[in-house]
Amino acid sequence: MTTPPRPPEFDLDAAQSGLGDMGADDFRAHGHAVVDWIADYLEGVGERPVLAQVRPGQVRDGLPTSPPADPEPFADAMRDLDQVLLPGITHWNHPAFHAYFAITGSGPGILGEALAAAMNVNGMLWRTSPSATELEELVVDWLRQMLGLDTGFHGIITDSASMSTLLALAAARERTGLDVRQRGLAGRADVPLLRIYTSEHAHSSVEKAAITLGLGRDSVRTIATDDAYRMRVDALGEAIREDGRFGYRPLAIVPTVGTTSTTSIDPVTAIADLRDDLEEELGHPVWLHVDGAYGGMAAIVPELRHVLDGVDRADSFVTNPHKWLFTPIDCSTLFVREPEWLTRAFSLVPEYLVTDDRGVTDFMDWGVQLGRRFRSLKLWLVIRYFGTDGLAARIREHLAQARRVVDWVEQHADLELAAPAPFSTVCFRAVPTWFEPGGPGEEPDDAISDLNRAWLARINRTGDAYLSHTELDGRYVLRLALGNLRTTDERLDATLAVLDRELDALRRSRVPTEPSARA
Amino acid sequence: MTTPPRPPEFDLDAAQSGLGDMGADDFRAHGHAVVDWIADYLEGVGERPVLAQVRPGQVRDGLPTSPPADPEPFADAMRDLDQVLLPGITHWNHPAFHAYFAITGSGPGILGEALAAAMNVNGMLWRTSPSATELEELVVDWLRQMLGLDTGFHGIITDSASMSTLLALAAARERTGLDVRQRGLAGRADVPLLRIYTSEHAHSSVEKAAITLGLGRDSVRTIATDDAYRMRVDALGEAIREDGRFGYRPLAIVPTVGTTSTTSIDPVTAIADLRDDLEEELGHPVWLHVDGAYGGMAAIVPELRHVLDGVDRADSFVTNPHKWLFTPIDCSTLFVREPEWLTRAFSLVPEYLVTDDRGVTDFMDWGVQLGRRFRSLKLWLVIRYFGTDGLAARIREHLAQARRVVDWVEQHADLELAAPAPFSTVCFRAVPTWFEPGGPGEEPDDAISDLNRAWLARINRTGDAYLSHTELDGRYVLRLALGNLRTTDERLDATLAVLDRELDALRRSRVPTEPSARA
Secondary structure, three states, X not given: OOOOOOOOOOOHHHHHOOOOOOOHXXXXXXXXHHHHHHHHHXXXXXXXXXXXXXXXXXXXXXXXXXXXXXXXXXXXXXXXXXXHHHHHOOOOOOOOXXXXXXXXXXXXXXXXXXXXXXXXXXXXXXXXXXXXHHHHHHHHHHHHHHHOOOOOOEEXXXXXXXXXXXXXXXXXXXXXXXXXXXXXXXXXXOOOOEEEEXXXXXXXXXXXHHHHOOOOHHHEEEEOEOOOOOEOHHHHHHHHHHHHHOOOEEEEEEOEXXXXXXXXXXXXXXXXXXXXXXXXXXXXXXEXXXXXXXXXXXXXXXXXXXXXXXXXXXXXXXXXXXXXXXXXXXXXXXXXXXXXXXXXXXXXXXXXXXXXXXXXXXXXXXXXXXXXXXXXXXXXXXXXXXHHHHHHHHHHHHHHHHHHHHHHHHHOOOEXXXXXXXXXXXXXXXXXXXXXXXXXXXXXXXXXXXXXXXXHHHHHHHOOOEEEEEEEOXXXXXXXXXXXXXXXXXXXXXXXXXXXXXHHHHHHHHOOOOHHHOO | OOOOOOOOOOOHHHHHOOOOOOOHHHHHHHHHHHHHHHHHHHHHHXXXXXOOOOXXXXXXXXXXXXXXXXXXXXXXXXXHHHHHHHHHOOOOOOOOEEOOOOOOOOHHHHHHHHHXXXXXXXXXXXXXXXXXXXXXXXXXXXXXXXXXXXXOOEEEEEOOHHHHHHHHHHHHHHHOOOOHHHHOOEOOOOOOOEEEXXXXXXOHHHHHHHHHOOOOHHHEEEEOEOOOOOEOHHHHHHHHHHHHHOOOEEEEEEOEXXXXXXXXXXXXXXXXXXXXXXXXXXXXXXXXXXXXXXXHHHHHOHHHHHHHOOHHHOOEEEEOHHHHOOOOOOOEEEEEOOHHHHHHHHOOOOHHHOOOOOOOXXXXXXXOOOOOOOOHHHHHHHHHHHHHHHHHHHHHHHHHHHHHHHHHHHHOOOEEEOXXXXXXXEEEEEOOOOOOOXXXXXXXXXXXXXXXXXXXXXXXXXXXXXXXXXXXXXXXXXXXXXXXXXXXXXXXXXXXXXXXXXXXXXHHHHOOOOHHHHO
């Protein structure tokens, strides 16, 4: 290819004369300062209070209510970042962040995000950056290989599991053949009530997708779980049969690999068997979507590949690199067997987006959003920097740390495990020997829940650790999630000591000041 | 507040011993290299081919099909970025990127993105980073002030106008009182067919939202436009009355300030008048959502504030800082008068997300996605770095550049303006004096469209400029959008010279080699 003649070189000086972007010299100076700030931040984040210790409105009160008319020095904003914003940050990159799911915005991921922002491509069409589309195709296929999924899956990166699950259910809705895309759901005698089956421990995103898609919360039937919080396949079968008698049509079944509360693993293979029987019986397809947003990623550890048993029989599967693959949010990967159901649901190509490119993927056709960030870049950098063995070793480490927490709970006289911990999240509660529940009329279990609520509040107020909670069979329990690359065993032990200290302080606060008063 | 005792300091060396994140020294080294790469990239981007000149599959073929088992040096990935990915990048930050809407990922915005990735907060709840929530509230209020909107608007940042418009229409759906959230749209005798009215020049995101929300494409009725491509209010009124006779209920009207093809401005005030009459007549509300994703931002220029006339009477309004406010994608701002319709549509709070924080905003309740990036940080840095006067001056400059293009078209013997250009995007086509359409049976206008199609293909193949096209009244026309901070007047003139050169080359390619053959 001969190089065509180029217009005169861009004159950066002109761009700096009051208009244009930040100049190159300034970008270098501020950029290097930002890199040093980030390095210092990541090095020292473990010394900050992990849960922000500010009152509502405090951050906003520290900043001007109106924007500046004149340019401000970049350093002024960095000063406010330090003085006003940082105290109001809950540090997700902190080694004692154990709430929700513990995640990591890792070094290579952060740099990938900066590079993506610099190129600022919108990968809506192949031609609007072939590298964005092709790297996305490549890197999700890398991930497919890492997870041990078969070659029949095609992947796309979305912003969140909420969106991935919505897209999967929209594809299922389209596959009904009811032409919901064109005709909608309302006012039609030919549209049956559709049902989505998921466990009572499924993530709220399933219900939110049902709301968004116009199916309504009533379309989601939650299925009872067993004593390990796994969807009961017998209950699922019964529910579908019962619904059938009332004219409901099963649209989709959504098992979870790693539920949010306890990280329980629904029996995907048995559910897939039931789905197959159902399809034969009903003569129409039932979409199987597996939510492995957090737990699915464990399958990159070869000896844990079995957690995805049965997923090869699913129509779609979601797992989030921004949860347990050290990629800054947002980055969710949706794998589908038949992308044409996504494109048939969503593709709209107005004239201004028509191209003559053939044999390419235009990812705008696969979903809701037209604008698409270059998210594959950070994921590609993370995988290359750590290597698949390195990534697996890190996940293994988090699993070992979870074992460490389980051991601590089990050896603790005042604690009990609240659920099995198949991944890196541990649910437990205090049932202290010294605790005697009991105002008049108080249920013992409610009193224990109140005690645990008070314990968690104490822990989080210290700023030394941040845990969250859930409710299991009416009991309030604490959740401790591992998954941050900065959490060393030593730091974890220190965190467990904080938990002990606060439980002891709670005990002391409850003992009457006059020892004799209770004796 | 007394500082509580802290656990032992985090041991970074331990984190580097095979597990953990990229070490601090490595982060500094790679980070500084990345900053220099970005500075060089931005300085030299204007010398690269703006539209990627690669064949489908070329990028992917240049990269390993499987992920590496072992860690790779960061520099190896940077080498592949240069050698394999960059040739496949269509450079949205290029001074001759004039396709779609020309945007800028500016210096402060890029650094804001890096900082956000480093903190990696998920602002789903106030407590999961009070600064993320409060800065978002603050910065969208700054933007509200800059746009001259009244204090009755509350803002939220979403990823894209596609999502902002979907949320607005979901809020409208909820406000019908039909309890679609719970009961869905299907199989209900009490749900009428709902209609959304928008112009034939509206963005495809309106239709995509209708598909997603289960309303279907049929629910979108497109209204004819006048000779300046603005929605005809008389036609809107007639359409609604006609629909009423068939039992349709008007759900929403979506005018656009700055349509995608021509940047035409629908008459929002007259539409709001009609909406008010309609509400009185029907006795139920009709949602007015204004799509100003691109053009709305012009209102930060004081003398252009009138482009948002009538928007204060809307229920919601979207404008995108990632389009014309120099913020890296993604960043869209949705303003709503009554956020409770969003929360009533979307709020779902499972036990594991329950908090005891009172009087705070939990933005997860306002939309589809639970996970929320810290997008306000980059927008805040952009506004502070440039100042509102500086931002207005830059938009003014783009408007002046558009005038320059209009003048060029109007003074050009072979070109004609295809539509008014109220903002920074110009539609035009070649109608050359030398062109004689006409094989047998060929329509003259089709031949002219083919000529313009060929002209655009030639321009984009050069790599010297990237323009896109649209269709207006059956005519294929070129679109040239201004909005990149690197586009100087000099560079723009050079681009116009490229257009001239390619039109001339097209003329020469069409003249028979034997001059006498046609004489």
